[in-house]
Amino acid sequence: MTRELTSDLAGIIPPLTTPLTADGDVDTASLERLCGFLLDAGVDGLFVCGSSGEVALLSDAQRAKAIQVAAGAASGQVPVLGGVIDTGTARVVDNALAAQKAGADAVVATPPFYVAPHADEVIRHYRLIAAAVDVPVVAYDIPSATHSPLTRSVVAQLAGEKTVAALKDSSGDLDGFRAHLAANADTGLRVFTGSETMTDVALNLGAHGAVPGLANVDPHGYVRIRQAARVGDWATAASEQERLRRIFAIVDVADRTRIGLTAGALGAFKAAQYLRGVIDTPRCADPLLPLESSEIDAVRTILEREGVLG
Amino acid sequence: MTRELTSDLAGIIPPLTTPLTADGDVDTASLERLCGFLLDAGVDGLFVCGSSGEVALLSDAQRAKAIQVAAGAASGQVPVLGGVIDTGTARVVDNALAAQKAGADAVVATPPFYVAPHADEVIRHYRLIAAAVDVPVVAYDIPSATHSPLTRSVVAQLAGEKTVAALKDSSGDLDGFRAHLAANADTGLRVFTGSETMTDVALNLGAHGAVPGLANVDPHGYVRIRQAARVGDWATAASEQERLRRIFAIVDVADRTRIGLTAGALGAFKAAQYLRGVIDTPRCADPLLPLESSEIDAVRTILEREGVLG
Amino acid sequence: MTRELTSDLAGIIPPLTTPLTADGDVDTASLERLCGFLLDAGVDGLFVCGSSGEVALLSDAQRAKAIQVAAGAASGQVPVLGGVIDTGTARVVDNALAAQKAGADAVVATPPFYVAPHADEVIRHYRLIAAAVDVPVVAYDIPSATHSPLTRSVVAQLAGEKTVAALKDSSGDLDGFRAHLAANADTGLRVFTGSETMTDVALNLGAHGAVPGLANVDPHGYVRIRQAARVGDWATAASEQERLRRIFAIVDVADRTRIGLTAGALGAFKAAQYLRGVIDTPRCADPLLPLESSEIDAVRTILEREGVLG
C-alpha cells in the first residue's frame, strides 16, 4: 500500500548533515537534536542522506540508522526524504527498500553514475525504482557529483508519466531550472532548487521549495525567505538571501591545499552546527580530513558577524 | 592471517563480464563457462566485478555471488581479484570484507568518488581499506568513470608504504603510465594497464601485465601478446595487437542515439561471448538497453573477419 | 585624449550579428539597416564584433569595417562597443587600436586564451590593454568560448583600480553574477549579463544592463523588459522574458548532426533578421555551414507563433 506524503512537498527542506561519534557511528543524540532544531525553526521537511549528509561516505547501516532517527524525530509532522544515492538501479532499489523500511516518506535518487547511461536508460532506471517502492520518488540532478546530468526532456518525461513526484535541481543552472518550471506547469512535478545562494530567485521564478545545505546552519533565515516569498515581499527575501550568501562564505574558509572541497564545505556546516551547540562534534566521515581550529575560528567569526552566533 | 597471492600478480588478467540470466540474476553456469574459457586460454588471473563486469550496476548480493563463482572456478590456479568499487571508505570496506569472504585473493578499489577528495584523503582512504582486510589492495585509476584521478604522487606514496600492491591504470594516459613505472622501479608496485589497444606498448615499457576488457572476447590474442613480449618478439606482439585493435571496433557498432556508451561497449563484449558460445545471453544489467539484432550481426561480421568466429 | 562615453553605459546593448554579402564581405547596407532597426527599437548601445558578430571568424579588415559602419550609424546617439577578441595581449592591443580608430567608444576584451594564464597574468593583460588605448575597456567573461574564466577576484581587482569600466558576463552562472554585483557595489563597475533568457532576473538583481544576442531578432522585447524593470514592474518583465525564452528556441532548430552549435545559433539569428527584412542574406562566415530551408521555415514558425512575424 502506498503511503501518502504527510503533506504536499513544498517549502524549505534542509538536507541534513549526518552527525557522527568519535568512532564514526551515527551520533543519534546529535541527529535528534538537529531534527528538533530544524523543526523548531519551521522547516517543511527533512532530507536525510543527501550530499550534505555525506551519503556517499556512509555505509548501508549508517544510512538506515540516520533515516530511522529522522523519521522518529519528525513523527509525521513533516515528510522525511531519504537519499538513495548509488551507481546503478539494483543498488538504488536495495537502498530504497531499506529507506522505506526505515521510515522515509519519499526517496531521492540520482541517475546512474560511474557508467555512462543514455537518456532512455535513465528513464528506465527511474521506472524500475518507482515500480519497486511504495513511496514517491524524487529525481536528483547534481552533475558536479555524478557527472551524469538529468536533461530537461528526461525530467519532463518522468514527470508527465508520474514516475517521479519531484525534482531536486542542484545543477547550479538557473536557466535550466526555469525551463523545468515552464515545462512542468501541467505535470504536477514539484520543483526544488538545491542552491543555498539563489533560493529567493528560485522561489520568485515559481519553485515549490528549496533544499539548501546551509539551512543546516541557519534554518531560520531560509524559513524567513520562504515566508517573505509567500506574501510577495521580495525585498525582504533578497535582503535575507544576501545575509545567507555572506554566511555561505564559511564553505571557503578551509585551506584547499590541505583538505578537499567536500571536507571544506561539509566540515564548515558541521563546525557551525557544533558552534551553535546543535551537534557534539564537527567530525566528517572517513576519509575526509577535519577543519583545523583556526578554520573553525574563521567559521565562528563569520557566524558572529552575521548574527548567527551571539 | 593474510592470505598470500597464489602467484606473483602479473600477465593477462581479464576483467570478466558478469553473465546474467533473463531475470537479472548472476548466470552462474555461464560465468563458470567463462572462467573455464579464460583459464584454458592461459590467462594469469581473473578480475571479477570490475567496470567490464558492470560492477556499478550489480547489487551487493550479485557482487558476492560473482566472486564466489570465479574463486571456485579458479580454485587456486590463478589469483582472483574482486572489484570493490564504491563511493566512500565505509562502503568500500564493507564490499572488501564481503569480497574476501567470497574468496577474492585481492581487492581492487578506486578513490572515493561523488565526493571531491584531497590527495591526502585518497591516501587515507586506501590506508583504511588496507587496514580492514587481509588481502592485498589494488588501486584502480579510471577517471572516465570516477572523475577522481589517482595522481602519480599518491600512487608513489601508497606503493612506497606498501598500502597497495598493484595499480590498474585505465586512465588512457600512457605518458602517466610510463611515469608510474619509472617512479615505482624500487617500490615493488605491480603496474597494469587497463588498455585493450596498447597492451603491447605497455608491456614494452615494462608493465607487469594488462587487464583488457576485450580479453573477454579473445583471451588467446592477449596471451599471445604476453608470450611474444616475454621473448622480446615485439613485431609479433604488435601484429597481434593490431588484430585486436580491429576487433575492438565492436564497441562502436551500437547506435549511440539509442543506447549509452556503457551499454554499447559492454553489450558488444557480451554479444561476442554469446556468439562464441561462452555465455547464454548477451543481456546487460538494468538499466542498460540491449544491442539490437542488427548490431549483434555487426559484431559477428567483425569477429568473422578477424578469425575469432569460424 | 580620452574620449568619453556618450552616456553612462547601461541598458540593452545588442551584440550585433555581422551581415555578409554573398562573397563574404561585410554587407554594409544590411549592417546599416540593422543598426537603424535596433536604434529605432530604443536600444542603449551597439556592441559590434562580439561572439554573436562572429568576431572569431572575421578578418581584421572585416572587423574594422563593421565597427566603422556601426559608429557611423550610431553617430553619437548611443555608445558603440567594439569587440577585440584575440588570444594574447599584443594581438588584442593591435585590435583595440584599430577599433578605436574605426570609431569604437569602448573595447571589449576576453582574457588570453589558447594559452593557460594565471590570474595575475590576466590582470596584467587588461592593464596593458588599458594603457594602450584611450577608450574604456570592458572585460568579457565567456568561458564556453575561451575556456579561460574570469574569476571574481580578478574582476574585483580590475574594477577597483579602474582598469576596466564594465563586465560582460556570459558565463551562464547567475550565482557568480550576483557575487560580481555585491563585490562591486562600490567600485563603479558596470555589470552586464550576456544572457538572453535571464535578463529580467539579472536586472532584478541589480545589473546595469544586458547584452543579449537575441536582441538582434527582437530588440523591442528586451527594451520592454528594461522599461518594466525601471519602474519595478517585474511581472511584466517576467512575462516578456518568457515570450523571449520561447523565441530563443530558434537556436535549437538546426540539425546538429549536420552543422555546429555556433552555426546553428548564429544562423538562426541571421535567418530571423532575414525573415524580418532587416538583412539581405542569412549567410554566416566561413567555415560555418548555412541553415537549410526547412530549418529557416522552423525559425519562421516560431517567430510567427510569438508575434514577431505578422
Next chain:
Amino acid sequence: MTRELTSDLAGIIPPLTTPLTADGDVDTASLERLCGFLLDAGVDGLFVCGSSGEVALLSDAQRAKAIQVAAGAASGQVPVLGGVIDTGTARVVDNALAAQKAGADAVVATPPFYVAPHADEVIRHYRLIAAAVDVPVVAYDIPSATHSPLTRSVVAQLAGEKTVAALKDSSGDLDGFRAHLAANADTGLRVFTGSETMTDVALNLGAHGAVPGLANVDPHGYVRIRQAARVGDWATAASEQERLRRIFAIVDVADRTRIGLTAGALGAFKAAQYLRGVIDTPRCADPLLPLESSEIDAVRTILEREGVLG
C-alpha cells in the same frame, strides 16, 4: 605555382621558442643563433610560430618576422613550417598568406576555435586554407589549447583528398595516434607526434617524426632517438627518451600559485636556452610572468644533473 617541400617532411622538427628583446620585439640575433644551434644538432625542419613559439601571444608583425628569420637561417637546408594559429578561416588565411610571403615552406593550422564547429565545418576550413595558399597545409591537433579536437575521420578525409600533407598530433592520446597511423597507411599523410616524452614510442609505432618542444633545449637527444629508431635500436631510443623525460621535469619547477601553466613551461624552455647560451634573455611574451631566479636555478640543477649543462 606550388613550391615543393625541400625534402620529405620527416624526423625531428623542433617547435622553436620565439626569443624576445627586453622591449618585447623578436630578438632576431637570438633567433638566428637558435636556428643555428638546432641545425647543427641535425634537426630535420624548423617549426616557427607554434605553441612553444608563443604564437598566441605574438602580433602579426612578430609572427612574420620570426618566420622570415628562420627561413633565412634555414636557407633551404631543411623545411621551415610556419604556424598560422587563429580562430577562424579568414584569419588563418590572412596568416597563411603572410607566412608564405615570409618564406614558410608549409603552414600549420588548427581547427577553428572560440567557436564550436561541426566536423564538416572543420573540413571546409582546411579546404579553404589549402585553396588559398601555394604551400602544403599541416593539420594541428592540440585540444588542450583549442578545445576543438580533430577527429580521426576528419583527418582521414583531409588526408585522403590531399587537403593536408601532414598531421601534428599534440593530443596526448597515443591510442588515437596509432589509429591515425593505421587509417593513413595508404593516404600518404605524414604523421608527427607533438609529445616530448613518448617520441620513441611514437616512432616505434610508425610515426614519420616528432615536434617536441623540449628539442629547443636538447635537440641532440631527440636526434639521437631518431637515429636509433632508424636502425631499430629501441633500447638506445628508450634510454635516451628516459633521460629526456627527466629533463622535461623543468616545465614543473615554476610555482603555479604565482604564474600560469604556459609561463611555467615555456619560461623553463627559454631559461634552459638562456643557460645554454643560445638566447640572450629568458623573457616570455606579454602577459606571461617570468620565472624567478630560484626557479631558473632549479632548471639549471636539472640540466646539470642530466648532462645538458657542463
